[in-house]
């Protein structure tokens with residue numbers, strides 16, 4: 060069990076297809092952790108009474124919660140939203156998503172700027188750190204229901220790439236590569 064993630068083959072095929080490389084190149088959870096991506100598997104059937112979810116929310120301060128039922132009937136400007144989700148972007152805050160039904164792909168950039176495709180399914184909860192370049196698409200199942208969590212009043216503002224001067228981006232890259240490297244480069 061666990062989350063599946065892999066290096067993407069970038070081509071013009073439908074973004075909802077898996078885009079595996081040939082041969083497939085899976086990315087272990089430990090590599091995602093190095094990028095600051097956190098993961099839990101929870102029981103989505105009883106999320107209202109889930110003690111594990113309650114503890115995660117409490118320890119990380121996620122007092123805001125809402126549900127995003129990603130289907131044309133329930134979401135205004137559905138096509139436009141999906142297009143925007145798939146534009147490479149960052150946020151000033153963590154992006155916390157818990158999959159209650161369906162599935163989809165979160166793509167994140169690794170240290171070498173390669174796309175890693177993360178397949179989230181029912182019960183998967185992931186946290187993307189502030190400042191990580193990412194995007195989202197449905198898979199060929201065409202449906203997902205997500206819980207969104209946040210600390211305080213939610214801000215979903217997306218800053219499209221490039222954002223190298225954005226404070227959250229700078230903080231993220233220095234957490235990845237170490238502050239010393241950044242200082243050494245600036246001294247030149």
Ligand SMILES: CSCCC(=O)C(=O)O
Pocket residue numbers: 127144154156193194195205215217
């Ligand atoms: C459908 S939730 C994931 C899309 C995304 O990256 C965002 O909401 O910022």
Ligand SMILES: [Fe+2]
Pocket residue numbers: 148149150154193217
């Ligand atoms: Fe996002």
